[in-house]
Every structure is written in structure tokens, then in C-alpha cells.
Amino acid sequence: MGSNADCAIAIDLGGTRIKAGIVDRDARVVARHTIPTEAERGPDHVMQRIIAEARDLADEARRRSLNPMGVAVGAPGALSQSRGVILAPPNLPGWNNVPVAALVRERCGLPTILENDANAAALGEFWTGAGRGVDNLVLLTLGTGIGGGVVLGGRILRGFFETAGEVGHTIVIPDGRPCGCGQKGCLEAYASANSIVRIVSEQISAGTATVCAETLTAENGLTAEHVAEAAQAGDSVAMQAWDQACRLLAVSCVNVQHVLNPQVIVLGGGMSAAGAQLLEPVRRHFSELTWPKINDRPDIRLAALADDAGVVGAAMLVFSGEAT
């Protein structure tokens, strides 16, 4: 009795994993698959995997009496959202101008949209995560690199060149550390998980005593989690690297505050698993760095959706009619 409920097929394409899900209109992920990207086998192979996932999930949705309204693919930049094309992302080697949206649309027979993964995650947090009930927010995804997404009045700020929201590549130390993007002194060069590890490793190479030295030479190497643990345990090299990351994150939060003036800034991505160890120093530095008098301070929060943000946000693009 009655017609089938709507759902969206959402795909989050990462350098190592493809996460895919069926999302209903209440932002519930009613089914999810995670498969390895196998990026080393090149774009044709990965596109086959994406299309197979999308078709499988659309079939699964129909078996569950759900009506798939479209497919949304979140992917790392650089990409052109309006043309649905992945240009040349650093962690997807060999991808050059791949028309993702057109390929998925054609092979799945469903309206499709391609979006930057951090933008999709920002929309997910806005819709049903840390930003539920607010009008606008900025999300920073703190992982291997630092991604960013801006939601204003419920819509992603894409920018004239479709590369807005890249807070990770704002310059926090002019002529500072080199960043993978080719600039110097980017936030990402100090506060991403990779950069924190690199900074501690440099200290180890320079002979500074730190408990991280043992982990570095162990089988799986040093990670930002190890640095966080060592900082918690009072290791001074780890504490310094972690605190520098938090302070420069706070500088970027001040700059976002003054330019965009959002209600909420959300810290997400792998590093946000550190919880209070991340949030508290960022908030403390922020209070110390910002305007003492005018009360226009965004609430800085941890992300709420963890791994689901990208899938949920991508689904919202389908429900809001942006897939074509």
C-alpha cells in the first residue's frame, strides 16, 4: 500500500577505500558496503568498481522496496562539480579529467552528481551531525591532509572556480614549511596527521630524545595517534608538535571566523578521534588569539558522524535535487 519510499545511493571514493551506502530521507544509512579502491589499477578499473557498487546498491534498494532517486559520488579534489569531472587528485594517481558523473549516470540509469568529499562531509554534518539545527558551518577534515567544506544557508559554497573551502591550504606561516600542494606554510603542512608525523620524525633525525623514536622504527611506523599518545604521556617532542598543530588550527579558525563568520566550526577526519585532546587546546588557543571584545565566536565542535559524513552528505545532494 502506498508508493516506495525514496532513497539515495551514495559513494565516497577515497584513495584506499570506496565506501558506499543506501541512505533514506531521514539520513539513515540503511545499507553500507566498503571495498578497497585498488587505485593502483588505474581509473578504468576503479570506475568499474564504483559503477558495480552503485548498481548493486540500487538493486538492493529496490528489493527493499525503496526507490533510488539518484547517485552521488564524493571524491577528493581537484574536481569540477559542475562538469562532474575528476581532474587530478594527488591520491588517485593516473586520474586526469575522468568524467565520473557521466559514466555513472549512463551505466546506472540514474541522475548522478559528483562532489568534493569534504564538501559532502560538511553537508552531512550540517544535515544530521554536529551542525544539526544551525544555519551555516565550516568543516575541517583532519586526516592525511586537511580538507574543508563550507555550508552557508544550507548550501555548499563552491566558489567561482569550484575550489572554495580549502582551509587546509590557507597560509598560516608565510614562507613556512613546504606543503604537498606546492605552497609554503599551509595549515596542512603543520596540522595534518602526516605533517605531525613528519615534524616529529625530523626531531628524531636531529637526535632529540623522544619516546616516538621507538615507534618510528617499528614495523608499521609512526602515526599521528602515536604522537597523540606520547604527548598525553608527557613526551616533550610529541607535546610540542601536537600543540603547534592545535595552535595553528586555532589561527585558521580565527581567520575563518573573520572571513565567513559561521555559527559553527566542526573538526572532523581521523584526527578528531583524539576527542578532547584535540578540541580543548584548539578552543583554548582560539580564545587567546581572537578578538577580546566582540562576541562573534563560532562554536568549535567535534564532528558527530565520523566515517558516515561523506555518504550522508552526498545523499542530501540527491534529495535536494542536485543530481541530474
Next chain:
Amino acid sequence: MGSNADCAIAIDLGGTRIKAGIVDRDARVVARHTIPTEAERGPDHVMQRIIAEARDLADEARRRSLNPMGVAVGAPGALSQSRGVILAPPNLPGWNNVPVAALVRERCGLPTILENDANAAALGEFWTGAGRGVDNLVLLTLGTGIGGGVVLGGRILRGFFETAGEVGHTIVIPDGRPCGCGQKGCLEAYASANSIVRIVSEQISAGTATVCAETLTAENGLTAEHVAEAAQAGDSVAMQAWDQACRLLAVSCVNVQHVLNPQVIVLGGGMSAAGAQLLEPVRRHFSELTWPKINDRPDIRLAALADDAGVVGAAMLVFSGEAT
């Protein structure tokens, strides 16, 4: 025959001068008055002057068979646009929660809107100045301080706390020079006219040889124009201060590029009178600082409307129906 053409009454309230004008729908300033603010006599006195100007210009408009649709007042922040209240601007001493829009509305009998002066100027440049024909722009007004305004899709970005666009108070050197706003290392602390003068003056105090030393002790004191002239003439202290300002302006342009991704960044305010001496080094530093590969570079331009930007932009708010 036919009805009267519409016009707007626009007032630009500055710390030293009140500029007022009648603006027609083609963005022409068909009449203009400039009077001293007499800010030292306090807010009641200044409000009387603003109201008298607005009423005079409305009468003048009617005599010219124009129909004044409303009044727009551009004023320095901090202010609440939505409530029409000037909160506490640093260069209007004694102003605390002055309900400017309500007072003007009541005494002039016309719909009235209050807006941040840099926002109004950004809208002016967007409408008919350096940003004509573009979809979005960011304006930096380089004067005593550094103001900023952001126009996205033809609308001012006001922000959740109504203090968006304050690019002058983004931090470019963490823990750097103190800024009048209470923060450290703001763009304004290096690249405003006042800061450039202060930086050169410190060098003079420290005994560094510079031609600026003579001007500093002369009757009217040292100005940013003098520093620009001395830099042009090859004075190394002046060159260093000027170049540092241009480089940090370029850092802010990179940061605006990555966060907002506008089509155009406009440099306005008194310092933009330096023309190519400002624009060329900012562009050169920007090219050196930004992403080498992705072509999402905003066009950095000089403002086109000079002193009229605020009045013209304020008028646009009236024509777009924002005065109430």
C-alpha cells in the same frame, strides 16, 4: 507625463567626514554633499547631521522630480545590520548601541537600512566599479585600517554574527605585531596606512637611516603616501615596509582565494591611489605564493569608484528592497 524616476539617498558615515548623495538607478551620483562629521561632539550631534543631510537630499531629489525610495547609511563597524544599530566603532568615540536606522527612518519618513561601510563599498564596486559583470568579489579597503566586504552571487555575505568579511583582521603572522583590535599579527597591523607609518617610525626611532625621518618631524607628520614616495625613490626602509605590506596582502589574497574562491579581489581605499606601485607587487607576490598547478586564481584589481563606492553600494541596497 510619466512617473518620477526612482532614486536612493545614500550616506557614508566616516570618522572625519559624512559623504551623502542622491543616486539614480543607473548608479549615477546625481548630487553629492560632504560635511565634517564633528565626531568629537558625540552621537546625538552626528545623528542630527545625518538626518538633516538625508532630509535635505530627499527634498532636493523631489525638486529634481526624482522619487526617493529610501535611505541607506554606511558606517564603520562594529554594527548590527539586521537591527540597524551601531555598536561601538573605534573611530566614533562615545557611540554605543545607537539605533541609526530607526532614528533616520522616523525622522525622514523613508525606508532605511544601515550597513557596514566596507560591505557597502564592495557592493558599489560589484554593481558599477571594478567588479562590474562578475558574479562575486572580495573588496579590501586599505586606509587607516583595513576593511573588507564579500559579495557572493550579488549579495553581501554578512555572516551569522554579522561581522563577515573582516579580512583585515585575519592573522597573517601568528604572535606578530599587536593590532588595534586586540589580536596579534593581523593583516591590518602590517598593511594599513597607519601600520606602514608606524613600522617606518619604529625604524627611525631605532636610528636606521631613511629619508622618511625628515618628513616624520615635519609639521603634518609622515603618511603612507610619503612612505610610498620614498620607496619609489629607493629608500630601503620605506621599500622594506611597503614590500612587506604588499607581500602580506598577497598572503591574505591567497587565503581568500582558497576559502571563498572569488572571481575578483579588489584593492580599494586611500592606499589604492598608489596604483601600480600597490597592484604590481601584490600580484607578483600572489603568483609566487599560490598553488602552482590549479588555475583558480582570482583577478586582483584596483578599485574603480574611489570615494563613491560606499555611497553607490548603499544606494543599491535601497534599490534591491533591503531598506525597510
